[in-house]
Every structure is written in structure tokens, then in C-alpha cells.
Amino acid sequence: MASEPVNVNEFQELAKQVLPKMYYDFYTGGAEDQFTLKENVEAFRRITLRPRVLVDVSRIDMSTTVLGYKISAPIMIAPTSMHQLAHPEGEVATARAAAASNTIMILSYSSTCTVEEVASSCNAVRFFQLYVFKRRDISAQIVQRAEKNGYKAIVLTVDAPRLGRREADIKNKMISPQLKNFEGLISTELDCDEGSNLEAFVRAVYDDSLCWEDVIGWLKSITNLPILVKGILTHEDARKAVEVGVAGIVVSNHGARQLDYTPATISVLEEVLQAVGGKVPVLFDGGIRRGTDVFKALALGAQAVLVGRPVIYGLAANGEDGVRKVMKMLKDELELTMALSGCPSVKDITRSHVRTECGRLRSQL
Numbered sequence: 001m002a003s004e005p006v007n008v009n010e011f012q013e014l015a016k017q018v019l020p021k022m023y024y025d026f027y028t029g030g031a032e033d034q035f036t037l038k039e040n041v042e043a044f045r046r047i048t049l050r051p052r053v054l055v056d057v058s059r060i061d062m063s064t065t066v067l068g069y070k071i072s073a074p075i076m077i078a079p080t081s082m083h084q085l086a087h088p089e090g091e092v093a094t095a096r097a098a099a100a101s102n103t104i105m106i107l108s109y110s111s112t113c114t115v116e117e118v119a120s121s122c123n124a125v126r127f128f129q130l131y132v133f134k135r136r137d138i139s140a141q142i143v144q145r146a147e148k149n150g151y152k153a154i155v156l157t158v159d160a161p162r163l164g165r166r167e168a169d170i171k172n173k174m175i176s177p178q179l180k181n182f183e184g185l186i187s188t189e190l191d192c193d194e195g196s197n198l199e200a201f202v203r204a205v206y207d208d209s210l211c212w213e214d215v216i217g218w219l220k221s222i223t224n225l226p227i228l229v230k231g232i233l234t235h236e237d238a239r240k241a242v243e244v245g246v247a248g249i250v251v252s253n254h255g256a257r258q259l260d261y262t263p264a265t266i267s268v269l270e271e272v273l274q275a276v277g278g279k280v281p282v283l284f285d286g287g288i289r290r291g292t293d294v295f296k297a298l299a300l301g302a303q304a305v306l307v308g309r310p311v312i313y314g315l316a317a318n319g320e321d322g323v324r325k326v327m328k329m330l331k332d333e334l335e336l337t338m339a340l341s342g343c344p345s346v347k348d349i350t351r352s353h354v355r356t357e358c359g360r361l362r363s364q365l
């Protein structure tokens with residue numbers, strides 16, 4: 001691309017130019033027919049804005065707090081795996097960009113840099129995302145390393161008892177590198193005769209017997225950190241999560257990489273929020289590509305959003321600087337949306353600032 005990218009989608013184009021096809025496909029892809037992948041983005045387009053005018057917007061304050069930590073804008077970095085496949089500095093570069101953007105990064109359990117390397121590279125507030133292995137002792141050890149290294153919360157991902165069927169990775173015979181966090185504990189370089197080795201690794205190593213009754217109690221017994229659950233899509237599970245005492249919920253369908261034909265996350269956000277009834281904060285991810293998307297998620301009740309792929313596109317295009325630019329783009333777009341919608345602060349963004357499809361149909365009756 002000759003000129004500097006002016007939006008997140010142009011960063012995706014840059015990433016496509018620089019990444020080997022196998023890795024680009026790994027980062028962009030979704031499960032099976034990729035219905036949900038498209039829906040995550042498309043559903044935002046079906047929500048329109050209801051701006052208010054003649055409000056003093058000479059000062060816009062995007063800052064907010066998540067679990068008591070103040071961040072410059074309600075846009076956090078989602079946990080995504082294996083950043084060194086996108087850039088040699090990997091998660092360290094992403095974490096530095098998070099610190100520069102004054103936001104929270106959630107480090108993936110499947111990171112290519114270690115918990116310690118990321119912690120010592122910057123002073124960003126960091127949360128740690130967890131998958132639970134059959135070998136619980138290994139997962140416990142990693143959680144305790146995260147706690148010792150100043151991570152402020154555990155984000156337990158609950159939508160991956162197995163790996164979704166990502167057909168591009170199968171075709172490309174995608175191979176995971178050895179993940180450094182697990183060196184000396186478990187090999188992540190499983191041999192696999194056909195397809196991607198990721199699926200075989202998850203099947204062999206992840207604990208697919210986890211249940212509500214067991215896992216949160218176990219986690220509380222090994223860490224004092226607050227626990228969030230990531231991957232909630234229904235009011236039933238939202239209620240369960242609150243009952244077992246989580247500190248927060250992330251409405252997520254794993255960027256459409258797990259179960260295809262789940263709805264776009266933005267279309268289930270209100271269902272989850274109603275069930276939660278304000279008892280714990282609700283975060284949101286899936287399909288955020290514009291500041292207007294962030295605004296819509298906030299208007300529907302999310303406390304903050306997480307971004308996954310856009311961060312990787314920035315990282316692939318230009319390392320730490322690329323991630324900084326992606327975060328700045330989203331923040332600048334949100335700031336403009338707030339100004340043009342008559343919302344000088346995040347708390348001024350309300351349900352009445354958006355019209356959803358369901359609201360539109362109702363108004364036509």
C-alpha cells in the first residue's frame with residue numbers, strides 16, 4: 001500500500017502483504033462456513049446512531065475504569081495467541097503499545113513470549129487469559145507465575161473445550177511453535193499427520209471436563225486474583241457466572257473461531273446484560289473495526305470492548321508502532337463519534353443513542 005493506512009481495514013491489507021499466507025489465514029480465519037465471522041462485523045452495520053445536537057462537546061473524556069483500573073478509553077487488547085508469528089518482538093511489542101495507549105492488555109495463555117518477559121517489558125496493566133489443561137498442576141503454576149508478575153486478573157476462556165474447525169489452518173497444515181511459557185512442562189509441538197496440529201494439541205491437552213461447579217472453585221483455591229469468564233453468549237450462562245462469583249463477564253464468541261452459527265456477539269449483548277443486572281461488569285468483543293462499533297457496544301451496555309484481529313494487523317504491519325496506530329485510530333474514531341453524537345463522556349453514551357434492527361422493525365409497526 002503506497003500511503004499510510006487511514007482505518008483498521010487498511011491495516012488488514014498491510015498485514016496481508018507482509019505475512020506468510022499460512023499465518024495470515026490463521027489470524028483472519030473463523031470456523032467452518034465462517035457465518036459468524038461475517039456476522040460479527042455485519043451486525044454492527046445494522047445498528048444505526050441517534051445523535052443529539054447542541055450539546056457542549058468542546059471537551060471529550062473517553063476515560064473509564066475496568067475492575068478499578070483507569071484506562072484512557074474503553075478499548076482494551078483481547079487475548080490472541082502467538083504474536084511472534086506476526087512480528088519477532090511478539091507480545092512484548094503489543095504490551096508496550098498497550099502501555100503507550102494507557103489501556104489494559106490481556107495476555108493469551110498461548111503467547112509466544114513468556115508471562116515474565118511481557119511483565120518486565122512495560123508498565124501496562126495486564127490481565128492473564130487462561131485455558132485449563134488436563135494437567136491442572138501446569139495451569140496452576142502458570143496462574144501463580146502471572147499473579148507473582150503483577151497481572152491483575154485471570155480471564156478464564158470457557159468456549160474452547162475443543163478447538164473449532166478452522167478449515168484454512170487444516171488446509172495450510174498450520175503448525176504451532178513451542179510456546180515458551182510451557183517449556184520444560186509440556187510440548188506444544190505435537191506431531192500431526194494431517195491438517196493443523198492445533199486441534200490435536202487442544203484435544204490431547206485441554207481439560208474438556210470443566211464445569212461451573214468445579215472450575216471457579218478450583219481457581220479461587222489457587223489464586224487471589226479476580227476471575228472473569230470469557231465466552232458467554234446466553235442469559236443462562238450469564239446467570240450461572242454471577243452465581244459462582246465471577247468478577248466480570250466477557251461476551252465473546254472467540255472471534256467466530258469456535259462454534260460457527262452462533263449469533264454476532266453484539267446481538268446478544270443486551271440479553272447477557274439483562275441477566276447480569278449490573279452485578280458485575282460486562283465486557284464485549286467480536287467484530288470491532290471502527291470507533292462507531294465501540295460506541296454502539298457501549299450504548300448497548302458494555303463497560304469496555306476488547307479488540308483482537310486489528311491489534312494483530314497493526315503488529316504484523318509495523319510492530320509496536322503499528323499496534324499504537326491501530327489503538328489510536330479506534331480511539332480517535334470513538335472520540336469523533338462521541339462529539340458528533342453529543343456525548344462528552346462515556347457515561348453520556350446511552351441506549352437511546354442507538355437504534356437496533358429490532359427497534360427499527362418495532363417502529364415500523
Ligand SMILES: Cc1cc2nc3c(=O)[nH]c(=O)nc-3n(C[C@H](O)[C@H](O)[C@H](O)COP(=O)(O)O)c2cc1C
Pocket residue numbers: 026027028040078079080081108109110129157230252253254255256257285286287288306307308309310
Ligand atoms: C488469531 C487469534 C488468536 C486468538 N487466541 C485466543 C486465545 O489464545 N485465547 C482467547 O481467549 N481468545 C483468543 N482469541 C479470541 C480473541 O480473544 C477475541 O475473542 C476475538 O479476537 C475478538 O474478535 P475480533 O478479532 O473480531 O476483535 C483469538 C483470536 C484470534 C483472531
